[in-house]
Amino acid sequence: MFESAEIGHAIDKETYEAEVPALREALLEAQFELQQQNRFPVIVLINGIEGAGKGETVKLLNEWMDPRLIEVRTFDQQTDEELARPPAWRYWRMLPAKGRMGVFFGNWYSQMLQGRVHGLFKDAVLDQGINGAERLEKMLCNEGALIFKFWFHLSKQQMKARLKLLQDDPLHSWRISPLDWQQSQTYDKFVKYGERVIRRTSRDYAPWHIIEGVDPHYRSLAVGKILLAGLQAALKRPNLKPDKVSAAPLTTSVDRLGLLDALDMSQQLTKKDYEEQLITEQARLSGLLRDKRMRKHALVAVFEGNDAAGKGGAIRRVAAALDPRQYSIVPIAAPTEEERAQPYLWRFWRHIPARGKFTIFDRSWYGRVLVERIEGFCTPADWMRAYGEINDFEEQIDASNVIVVKFWLAIDKQTQLERFQEREQIPFKRFKITEDDWRNREKWDDYRAAVGDMVDRTSTEVSPWTLVEANDKRWARVKVLRTINRALEAAFEKSDKHDKKRK
Amino acid sequence: MFESAEIGHAIDKETYEAEVPALREALLEAQFELQQQNRFPVIVLINGIEGAGKGETVKLLNEWMDPRLIEVRTFDQQTDEELARPPAWRYWRMLPAKGRMGVFFGNWYSQMLQGRVHGLFKDAVLDQGINGAERLEKMLCNEGALIFKFWFHLSKQQMKARLKLLQDDPLHSWRISPLDWQQSQTYDKFVKYGERVIRRTSRDYAPWHIIEGVDPHYRSLAVGKILLAGLQAALKRPNLKPDKVSAAPLTTSVDRLGLLDALDMSQQLTKKDYEEQLITEQARLSGLLRDKRMRKHALVAVFEGNDAAGKGGAIRRVAAALDPRQYSIVPIAAPTEEERAQPYLWRFWRHIPARGKFTIFDRSWYGRVLVERIEGFCTPADWMRAYGEINDFEEQIDASNVIVVKFWLAIDKQTQLERFQEREQIPFKRFKITEDDWRNREKWDDYRAAVGDMVDRTSTEVSPWTLVEANDKRWARVKVLRTINRALEAAFEKSDKHDKKRK
Structure with missing residues (x-):
C-alpha cells in the first residue's frame, strides 16, 4: 500500500517556486468562497509516520491560506472534563463550523493506532475503532462535511535519517518526544496497523491520500493540490451529501396495527x-x-x-x-x-x-x-x-x-x-x-x-x-x-x- | 447585621399552605413571562451558614417553578481546564442566557470567604475579592442581568442544633462534609467575614437578602416572595440598566491634536x-x-x-x-x-x-x-x-x-x-x-x-x-x-x- 510513497518523489526548487503562487491564490480564493457559501465545514485529518513533515505541512498551509479561517486542533492528553465523558465528546466539541476548516492532529486514528502499537488491545478492538471511525465520517459527510485524510509516509530508512537530522538541529529538538523515538523502534507495527486502518476506512466520500514525506517541495505541492481540487469540486457541487439517492418509503404494517x-x-x-x-x-x-x-x-x-x-x-x-x-x-x-x-x-x-x-x-x-x-x-x-x-x-x-x-x-x-x-x-x-x-x-x-x-x-x-x-x-x-x-x-x-x- | 435573622422567624403550617398555591402560580407566571420577553437573565447567588437550608430552598424553588428554565450550577473543585485559565472564566462559561435563571451555589463569595476563614489570605486580599465581585455584578446589571443575593443565616446555637439533627437523620447524612463540620468551629470567623462582604457588596442594583434559616416555612416563603417581587418589577420595567443617566459627552482636546x-x-x-x-x-x-x-x-x-x-x-x-x-x-x-x-x-x-x-x-x-x-x-x-x-x-x-x-x-x-x-x-x-x-x-x-x-x-x-x-x-x-x-x-x-x- 505504501510502495508508491517510498520511491523518492521529489520536485526541484524551480518547479516548486513557479507553481506555488498560482496554487496559493487559488487556495485563498477557494477558502473565501467556502466562507461565503457557508454551506459546509472542511475537516482535515493529519496522520502518518513521525518526522514525515506533518507539522511542517500544516504550518505551510496556514501560511498559504488565511489562517483566520483555519482551526488547528491537537488532541494529546485528555482533560479531566473529557475523561468524564464518552471518548468522542472531545472531537464533537472541536468540530469546525460551516464555512471553516478544522485541521485535526492526533485524531481518532492516532488514538487507535497508538493503542494497538503499544499493545493496549488486540485486533478485535482495533477493528471496533475502525468501524466507529467509519460511521462517524459517514455521518459527518452526510451532514455535508468535506473530509480530507492525509497519511504522511516515510520508509523506515528515511524515517531514521530524518529523526537523526531533526535531533541534530537544535532549533527542532523540542519536537522529538520520547514517544516519537519509540516509534522508530515500532515502525513496523505502526505501518502494519496503519495499512489495516487505511485499507478499511478509505471510502469514496472520505478517501485517504498517502503522501511521501521526504521531499518538502513534493509533499507541500501534493497536499496543496489535493486540497484545492477537493475544495473546488465541493464548492461547485450543489449538494455534498453522498446518499441523496431516492430513499425507499418506509412501509406500514399491512393490517395497519401499530x-x-x-x-x-x-x-x-x-x-x-x-x-x-x-x-x-x-x-x-x-x-x-x-x-x-x-x-x-x-x-x-x-x-x-x-x-x-x-x-x-x-x-x-x-x-x-x-x-x-x-x-x-x-x-x-x-x-x-x-x-x-x-x-x-x-x-x-x-x-x-x-x-x-x-x-x-x-x-x-x-x-x-x-x-x-x-x-x-x-x-x-x-x-x-x-x-x-x-x-x-x-x-x-x-x-x-x-x-x-x-x-x-x-x-x-x-x-x-x-x-x-x-x-x-x-x-x-x-x-x-x-x-x-x-x-x-x-x-x-x-x-x-x-x-x-x-x-x-x-x-x-x-x-x-x-x-x-x-x-x-x-x-x-x-x-x-x-x-x-x-x-x-x-x-x-x-x-x-x-x-x-x-x- | 444578622440580629434580625436570629429572632426565631417562623410561619405556621396553615398560613404557609394557604399562601403557597398563589405564590407558586405567580412565580410560574413570572418565569414564563421572563422566557417570553427574552430580555434579561436572572442570576441567583446562594450563600450563608451551613445547615441553614440553602440546598432545601433551591430544591423547593425547582419544584415550585419550571425546572426546565432553571440551571443550578455548583462550583466545587476547579477542573484542569478551569485551572489553566483566569479564575472568573468558570463563572463566565456558566452564565445563564437571557430568559433563563441561573442558581449559583459556591460562587465568587463562597470562594473568597472560605479562603479568608481558612487563613489562606488576609483582609487586603479579601477586599480585593470584594471589589472584584462588585465590579462584576455592576457590569452584569449594566448588561441587563437581574441579580438576587441570598444569605441564609443561623445563630451559632441554631447551627449546632441543626448539624446534629442532620447527622442523626440517615437520609441526610451524605450532605455533611468534613468541611461543614469544620465550619461549626469557625462559625465566628465565617460570620465576621460574611458581614464584611455583605456590608460592602449590598448595592441598590444587587442587594443582599438575609434569610433566617431555622424555620423551613419562613425561609421558603421569604425567598419565594423576594424572587417574585423582584421578577415582577423587572418584567415591568422598560429597561433594566441602572445607569441610563444621560452620559456627559467626551471632550476632545482643545487644540484638536490627537x-x-x-x-x-x-x-x-x-x-x-x-x-x-x-x-x-x-x-x-x-x-x-x-x-x-x-x-x-x-x-x-x-x-x-x-x-x-x-x-x-x-x-x-x-x-x-x-x-x-x-x-x-x-x-x-x-x-x-x-x-x-x-x-x-x-x-x-x-x-x-x-x-x-x-x-x-x-x-x-x-x-x-x-x-x-x-x-x-x-x-x-x-x-x-x-x-x-x-x-x-x-x-x-x-x-x-x-x-x-x-x-x-x-x-x-x-x-x-x-x-x-x-x-x-x-x-x-x-x-x-x-x-x-x-x-x-x-x-x-x-x-x-x-x-x-x-x-x-x-x-x-x-x-x-x-x-x-x-x-x-x-x-x-x-x-x-x-x-x-x-x-x-x-x-x-x-x-x-x-x-x-x-x-
Whole structure:
C-alpha cells in the first residue's frame, strides 16, 4: 500500500517556486468562497509516520491560506472534563463550523493506532475503532462535511535519517518526544496497523491520500493540490451529501396495527396508590443517585410524547426527588445559529453529562425522525439515516457507562383535546398552548406513524423505548420513575458483576 | 447585621399552605413571562451558614417553578481546564442566557470567604475579592442581568442544633462534609467575614437578602416572595440598566491634536532591512513561545486598525513564526445568537487561552468603543462604561499571567484609498473589500476620535496600546513582532524575579 510513497518523489526548487503562487491564490480564493457559501465545514485529518513533515505541512498551509479561517486542533492528553465523558465528546466539541476548516492532529486514528502499537488491545478492538471511525465520517459527510485524510509516509530508512537530522538541529529538538523515538523502534507495527486502518476506512466520500514525506517541495505541492481540487469540486457541487439517492418509503404494517394500538390506555392509579408509590419511587431514585456506584455512571433520560401528554409534569416529579445540584434539564427547541452550523447531533453531544451526573432531555435527538420528518425540515434521506446514527450515538455513550432511558408519553386524541381546552382556561398554563399545538394536532396520524417507525428502529437492547400510557397522569409519572429506577439498578448490578469478575 | 435573622422567624403550617398555591402560580407566571420577553437573565447567588437550608430552598424553588428554565450550577473543585485559565472564566462559561435563571451555589463569595476563614489570605486580599465581585455584578446589571443575593443565616446555637439533627437523620447524612463540620468551629470567623462582604457588596442594583434559616416555612416563603417581587418589577420595567443617566459627552482636546497626529507616518523599511529583521523577530518569537517559562503564561494579541491597514498580513507574519498547534486566531465579526444572549464580554472570555497557548484576536472587545459606538449599536452609557469594564477584564486576565498586547494599525486616508482600489483589482482579494468598507471610510473622523478616546482610556500599565505606523507594511509587521517579543521577555523576566524572591 505504501510502495508508491517510498520511491523518492521529489520536485526541484524551480518547479516548486513557479507553481506555488498560482496554487496559493487559488487556495485563498477557494477558502473565501467556502466562507461565503457557508454551506459546509472542511475537516482535515493529519496522520502518518513521525518526522514525515506533518507539522511542517500544516504550518505551510496556514501560511498559504488565511489562517483566520483555519482551526488547528491537537488532541494529546485528555482533560479531566473529557475523561468524564464518552471518548468522542472531545472531537464533537472541536468540530469546525460551516464555512471553516478544522485541521485535526492526533485524531481518532492516532488514538487507535497508538493503542494497538503499544499493545493496549488486540485486533478485535482495533477493528471496533475502525468501524466507529467509519460511521462517524459517514455521518459527518452526510451532514455535508468535506473530509480530507492525509497519511504522511516515510520508509523506515528515511524515517531514521530524518529523526537523526531533526535531533541534530537544535532549533527542532523540542519536537522529538520520547514517544516519537519509540516509534522508530515500532515502525513496523505502526505501518502494519496503519495499512489495516487505511485499507478499511478509505471510502469514496472520505478517501485517504498517502503522501511521501521526504521531499518538502513534493509533499507541500501534493497536499496543496489535493486540497484545492477537493475544495473546488465541493464548492461547485450543489449538494455534498453522498446518499441523496431516492430513499425507499418506509412501509406500514399491512393490517395497519401499530405499537401504540397495543397500549392499554385505561391504565390508572387511585390518588392513594399514586401518593404511596410516587413517594416510594422518589425515595428509591434519590437513594440510587446517591449510591457510590453512580460515580462510575451517568444517566440520561429522554422525554418525548404527544403534546400535552404530561412531559413537564413527569419531569418535575423526577426532579423533585433529587438535589438540584445533581441534575440538569435541557429543553430542546429550535436549534441556535451555532447549532445550525454543526451536524445535527452536535447540540446533544454538548449536553452529555459527566460521570455522576444526570441530564434530562425535554425532547431530544428524536426530533429528527418526528417533527423534522413530518414538517419536512430535512430530506427523507436525512431522517432515514438518522435511525442508524442515533443507534450509534446511544451505543457509544452506553459504552462509556451513560445509562439511557427513553420515554414516549402517549395519550389519545380525545384526552389531548380536553387538556388543550383546559390549558387555555388556566392563567399560568396559557403559555403552554400555542397555534403550533393545534396545527400539530391535525397531523395526529403522521406522528403516530412516525412514532411507530421510531420505536421499531431505535428500541435497542442497549437503550429500549418505554411507551407510557399517559391518559392518567398518575400512572404515567409512577411508571416513568419506576423505569428509571430499574434501569439504574440493572446497570449497577451489571457493573458489580463486572467488578467481581475482574477480582 | 444578622440580629434580625436570629429572632426565631417562623410561619405556621396553615398560613404557609394557604399562601403557597398563589405564590407558586405567580412565580410560574413570572418565569414564563421572563422566557417570553427574552430580555434579561436572572442570576441567583446562594450563600450563608451551613445547615441553614440553602440546598432545601433551591430544591423547593425547582419544584415550585419550571425546572426546565432553571440551571443550578455548583462550583466545587476547579477542573484542569478551569485551572489553566483566569479564575472568573468558570463563572463566565456558566452564565445563564437571557430568559433563563441561573442558581449559583459556591460562587465568587463562597470562594473568597472560605479562603479568608481558612487563613489562606488576609483582609487586603479579601477586599480585593470584594471589589472584584462588585465590579462584576455592576457590569452584569449594566448588561441587563437581574441579580438576587441570598444569605441564609443561623445563630451559632441554631447551627449546632441543626448539624446534629442532620447527622442523626440517615437520609441526610451524605450532605455533611468534613468541611461543614469544620465550619461549626469557625462559625465566628465565617460570620465576621460574611458581614464584611455583605456590608460592602449590598448595592441598590444587587442587594443582599438575609434569610433566617431555622424555620423551613419562613425561609421558603421569604425567598419565594423576594424572587417574585423582584421578577415582577423587572418584567415591568422598560429597561433594566441602572445607569441610563444621560452620559456627559467626551471632550476632545482643545487644540484638536490627537495621539494619531503625533505618529510619524513616514516610517518605513527597505526590502533588505525588512527581510532581515522579519526573520530575526520571527525566530525570536518562535524561541520565546517554546521557552519553558511560557508554560506559566498565556499570550493574547489584539489587532485593531483602519480598514485595509494590514491586520491580516501582520497576523500572518506572526503566525508564520509558529507551530499551528500552539496558537489560534479568533476573527471577531457580528456576534452569534448565543453570544447576543450574554453580556458583551462573554464572547471573548470563551476564547481566553489556557496556559502555554496564544490567541490572536482579529478585532476584539474594543469593537464596543469603536464600531458599536459609531454605528449606535449600543447606547452612549454602554460604551462609556465599557472603558472601565475592559480595563477590569484585562487586569483580571493579566493577574493570571495572561500577557495582553494590543495593536492599533494606523494608515492615512490616502493610503487607504489606494489599497481599496488595489484590492478591487486583485481577484483573490476582492472578497476583502465590501460596501461596508466604503461606508466606514466616510466616518473617518469619527473613528479617529473614537480611537483617541480608546487609547487614552485603556492604555494601561498592565496592558498598553501600541500604535503602529502602517503606511509601510514592512515597518508595521516588524514593529508588531518586536513588540510581542518585548512583552514576552518582560513578562518572563518579571516572573524570574518573582521566583527568585520566593526562593
